[in-house]
Amino acid sequence: MDFNTLLRGALPTLAANNSGDPQNSTQGAFSDGFMESLAPLLGSQFNPLLKLFMLFYNLAGSRFGLDPTIILAVFGFIWAGNKLLRQLYMTVYGLSRDYYMADVHVSSSDDMYFHMMKWLASQPKMVNSRSITAETASKTAWEEEDDLDVLATRAIAADGSGVYLNFSNQEAKAPPRFIPALGTHGFWHKGRYFRLHRKQESMYDDGGSSGFPQFKDKENLIISCFGRSPEPIKKLLQHAKEQFYIDHNAMTIVKRPSPANLRRYGGRHSWLQVANRPVRPMKTVVLDAKQKVQVLSDMNEYLHPATPRWYANRGIPLRRGYLFHGPPGTGKTSLSFALAGVFGLDIYVISLLDPSLTEEDLSALFNSLPRRCVVLLEDIDTAGLSRAPDTGDDEKTTGGGNSEAGKSKDKAAKRESENKNDWKVADLARELKKQGDRDEKKGISLSGLLNAIDGVASHEGRVLIMTTNKPETLDEALIRPGRVDLQVGFTNATQEQAQELFERMYEVDRQISLAQNSIGGKKKEQVEAVVASLRQQLPSTAPLPGHQAAAVAAPIPVAAEPPSSPSAVSDKDWSISDGSTEVDEGEGDDHTSSAKTNAEEDITGGGGDIVEKEKPQQQFCDDIDLDASQISFAELKRIAADFSTKIPPNQVISPAEIQGFLLKRKRNPRRALAEVDVWVKATVQQKASKTKVLQVQ
Ligand SMILES: Nc1ncnc2c1ncn2[C@@H]1O[C@H](COP(=O)(O)OP(=O)(O)OP(=O)(O)O)[C@@H](O)[C@H]1O
Numbered sequence: 001m002d003f004n005t006l007l008r009g010a011l012p013t014l015a016a017n018n019s020g021d022p023q024n025s026t027q028g029a030f031s032d033g034f035m036e037s038l039a040p041l042l043g044s045q046f047n048p049l050l051k052l053f054m055l056f057y058n059l060a061g062s063r064f065g066l067d068p069t070i071i072l073a074v075f076g077f078i079w080a081g082n083k084l085l086r087q088l089y090m091t092v093y094g095l096s097r098d099y100y101m102a103d104v105h106v107s108s109s110d111d112m113y114f115h116m117m118k119w120l121a122s123q124p125k126m127v128n129s130r131s132i133t134a135e136t137a138s139k140t141a142w143e144e145e146d147d148l149d150v151l152a153t154r155a156i157a158a159d160g161s162g163v164y165l166n167f168s169n170q171e172a173k174a175p176p177r178f179i180p181a182l183g184t185h186g187f188w189h190k191g192r193y194f195r196l197h198r199k200q201e202s203m204y205d206d207g208g209s210s211g212f213p214q215f216k217d218k219e220n221l222i223i224s225c226f227g228r229s230p231e232p233i234k235k236l237l238q239h240a241k242e243q244f245y246i247d248h249n250a251m252t253i254v255k256r257p258s259p260a261n262l263r264r265y266g267g268r269h270s271w272l273q274v275a276n277r278p279v280r281p282m283k284t285v286v287l288d289a290k291q292k293v294q295v296l297s298d299m300n301e302y303l304h305p306a307t308p309r310w311y312a313n314r315g316i317p318l319r320r321g322y323l324f325h326g327p328p329g330t331g332k333t334s335l336s337f338a339l340a341g342v343f344g345l346d347i348y349v350i351s352l353l354d355p356s357l358t359e360e361d362l363s364a365l366f367n368s369l370p371r372r373c374v375v376l377l378e379d380i381d382t383a384g385l386s387r388a389p390d391t392g393d394d395e396k397t398t399g400g401g402n403s404e405a406g407k408s409k410d411k412a413a414k415r416e417s418e419n420k421n422d423w424k425v426a427d428l429a430r431e432l433k434k435q436g437d438r439d440e441k442k443g444i445s446l447s448g449l450l451n452a453i454d455g456v457a458s459h460e461g462r463v464l465i466m467t468t469n470k471p472e473t474l475d476e477a478l479i480r481p482g483r484v485d486l487q488v489g490f491t492n493a494t495q496e497q498a499q500e501l502f503e504r505m506y507e508v509d510r511q512i513s514l515a516q517n518s519i520g521g522k523k524k525e526q527v528e529a530v531v532a533s534l535r536q537q538l539p540s541t542a543p544l545p546g547h548q549a550a551a552v553a554a555p556i557p558v559a560a561e562p563p564s565s566p567s568a569v570s571d572k573d574w575s576i577s578d579g580s581t582e583v584d585e586g587e588g589d590d591h592t593s594s595a596k597t598n599a600e601e602d603i604t605g606g607g608g609d610i611v612e613k614e615k616p617q618q619q620f621c622d623d624i625d626l627d628a629s630q631i632s633f634a635e636l637k638r639i640a641a642d643f644s645t646k647i648p649p650n651q652v653i654s655p656a657e658i659q660g661f662l663l664k665r666k667r668n669p670r671r672a673l674a675e676v677d678v679w680v681k682a683t684v685q686q687k688a689s690k691t692k693v694l695q696v697q
Pocket residue numbers: 284285286287326327328329330331332333334335467468469490655656657659
């Protein structure tokens with residue numbers, strides 16, 4: 001019995017219509033009577049549907065001469081076939097999943113999840129998938145940007161004063177990142193098909209010590225591939241990880257303890273990446289070569305793969321500690337970063353002044369360190385302050401009972417004892433606040449710190465670097481051998497160090513410029529064209545960014561000083577040469593000699609006082625802002641040597657201060673040399689008078 005016969009049996013009216021006189025009936029058309037008889041059977045809600053079906057049925061039958069029952073039969077078969085195939089697919093897929101597919105699960109609480117997501121976001125096929133999630137991607141300060149974009153913005157913004165960069169558009173320009181959405185995705189990698197299932201689960205979190213129970217979302221990635229072995233997935237994960245760290249050897253990752261509510265999850269939640277900055281080359285840290293080599297070779301030996309066995313055989317805990325001490329801005333932190341860069345280690349920075357850090361946290365943080373890393377405890381001498389009882393604070397600020405403030409404090413205490421019984425609400429509030437402050441300042445005790453650094457349960461393998469400005473104030477227990485194995489002393493800049501700092505500041509620029517010149521290329525030309533056009537728009541009084549004239553503030557009494565040594569600013573010094581070729585002649589000479597005169601006038605300040613010169617800045621820029629890249633190596637060395645003689649030999653100026661001075665003249669070594677005398681004099685004076693306000697920068 002076919003479907004047609006069935007339908008005829010079930011729908012007698014239709015059968016009558018179809019078998020009746022063709023002249024009186026239309027093929028495939030329902031009579032109104034049939035409709036009416038069917039309507040009550042199906043219920044009123046199906047009436048519109050039934051009518052639509054009738055219309056189609058009548059149309060197919062009367063207009064196109066098709067037997068609608070055949071159409072229905074065909075649709076019926078397609079539907080049933082589809083169901084059957086789906087069922088079959090599900091069975092085969094289920095069987096192959098169970099017996100011929102391997103899975104690897106990756107939890108969002110693991111670093112691997114981020115490696116995989118970053119890799120997927122870089123896959124064009126994934127990005128073009130039909131189901132993706134868009135994320136706002138932020139760039140770090142060190143990521144490459146298109147110079148042309150920035151310059152173009154600058155050019156467009158030029159309205160007479162528009163020679164400054166403008167980044168108001170930077171957020172709009174940052175492209176979003178696309179990652180696979182929740183659900184199932186398929187992708188090919190190295191000729192193999194992988195299936196990715198990204199799912200989200202809600203986890204109940206009882207709130208722990210925070211006491212705020214809540215539901216938290218946790219994600220899982222399930223990566224599958226055909227075959228009984230998960231080996232291809234492992235390789236894929238390894239590949240994603242390698243890609244994630246592809247530029248790692250050029251960068252140093254800096255981590256700090258996570259916020260307290262995240263720390264309690266432990267593991268990778270304990271530390272938060274706060275920076276990923278280019279490796280600091282060791283040669284940029286100006287330090288006595290002997291000391292540098294000593295710390296480098298000590299660390300190298302300690303990190304050697306054979307060292308753990310050596311330590312274990314002798315029952316010595318595998319830990320190494322260094323103490324870097326010296327005045328502020330002498331390179332303690334810089335050396336720590338350079339060391340991390342040399343050995344390709346991440347830096348874990350802990351501030352013991354963090355009020356949310358408890359001793360338990362500190363131990364947990366040390367225990368969740370990776371196998372090899374640098375832990376940096378900065379300004380360790382200040383850590384003790386957090387333990388000082390609150391009552392001591394006042395003493396510190398008043399300088400004991402001898403000063404005026406001390407006397408007024410005594411009076412206040414007397415008054416307080418007189419009014420002992422006369423409590424006001426404000427007094428109560430003050431007391432409560434004091435109590436709160438005391439609780440907050442509990443901090444880390446010395447024993448807590450020692451326990452974290454080298455307690456029985458403490459992590460092994462790390463390199464601990466502690467820095468301090470006041471080594472004498474440190475507790476002996478903290479720096480005993482075993483906790484501090486090597487001390488490195490830093491001092492303010494010697495003349496040799498000043499010379500090295502000077503050469504480093506300008507030498508890098510010179511090298512880059514020479515390299516760029518040798519590369520050539522279209523992009524360089526484009527950039528130069530934009531720069532040239534911008535230079536033309538430069539208003540006559542505005543200095544180019546980075547080309548800052550010496551900021552000389554209100555006159556300060558400085559003893560009259562003879563003009564800076566003529567040899568330091570001789571005519572020869574002002575000629576421009578590129579390599580061995582002298583470039584600047586004729587008109588250039590005029591400019592440079594006038595610059596020299598202006599500079600000398602600035603330094604001597606006429607009558608010997610440092611006074612601000614009202615001078616058209618543009619003229620100053622043209623004359624003196626000669627690029628470091630145009631100076632030969634030999635000449636740069638000579639300027640550096642001259643510069644170093646101007647730095648006081650008694651080490652009163654820190655490398656950080658010299659760097660700050662040079663940074664303000666970062667393209668103009670000659671300008672730095674011309675202005676160093678004034679700056680040194682003002683800086684020494686400022687230090688002697690213990691004022692914090694800089695008169696010359
Ligand atoms: N010896 C040095 N060689 C090169 N650069 C230095 C040196 N000392 C200081 N600097 C520069 O000065 C700045 C501050 O240096 P750094 O933070 O290393 O000093 P620090 O001794 O750790 O200071 P603090 O004791 O205040 O923490 C850095 O930008 C660094 O480049």
